[in-house]
Amino acid sequence: MSFNLNEAALLLIALVIGWLLGLMMSGRGKYRRLWRDEQIAHRQAIKDRDTRIEASNARIAELERQSTGPIGAGTATAVAGAVHGRDDLSRISGVSQAQEVALNEAGYHRYGQIAALNAEQEATLEARLGLKPGTITHEDWRKQADDLAHGRKRGLFG
Structure with a gap:
């Protein structure tokens, strides 16, 4: 067979x-x-x-x-930011919580980084955040960030 x-x-x-x-x-x-x-x-x-x-x-x-009292708005974000070496970018007038997340994803975690933006980086961020061109300059994010970085301004909630 x-x-x-x-x-x-x-x-x-x-x-x-x-x-x-x-x-x-x-x-x-x-x-x-x-x-x-x-x-x-x-x-x-x-x-x-x-x-x-x-x-x-x-x-x-x-x-x-x-706990002695209720936790205020933004406290959890600020604590989490401090733990991870990030500033609370939402303290800049004109930056929402969602925009702060987008800024963090883009690599911006500190006030000093926002204060050091140049015009090209501003245009890129405005496009990424869906803002009108010139919004960052108009709302003066760089000056606010510089003030926050050096303790000259307490931000929106402080």
């Missing part, structure tokens, strides 16, 4: 599949035990995660109870 190439390939595939199935069946429950152990470990990891979340929520509630 002779086999052509296709028949030989199919026979080989059938033999390999049979061999793999035989190996899986002869493990005497080894793979079933491994699967069960993995399920137990997964359930434990989820339980540990839920415990950590509950502890975090309890700590947040405790801190909120200890």
Whole structure:
């Protein structure tokens, strides 16, 4: 009996599949035990995660109870900025929160960077922020940023 190439390939595939199935069946429950152990470990990891979340929520509630007053607008942004080495660019008159995010994405994080803008960079930022040409100059962002950087101005909320 002779086999052509296709028949030989199919026979080989059938033999390999049979061999793999035989190996899986002869493990005497080894793979079933491994699967069960993995399920137990997964359930434990989820339980540990839920415990950590509950502890975090309890700590947040405790801190909120200890708080002396409500958190003002912009406080979270300012704290996050201070932690990450960023100034609160929304303190510049004419810069919204969304524009501050766009400025940060463009690489502007400090008042000094805004104060040091040249005309070409201003035009690029105005296009990126969707502002009319000349808006940054008209609203005097550079002077405001310089004042904020040197502590001469407290900004909109201060």
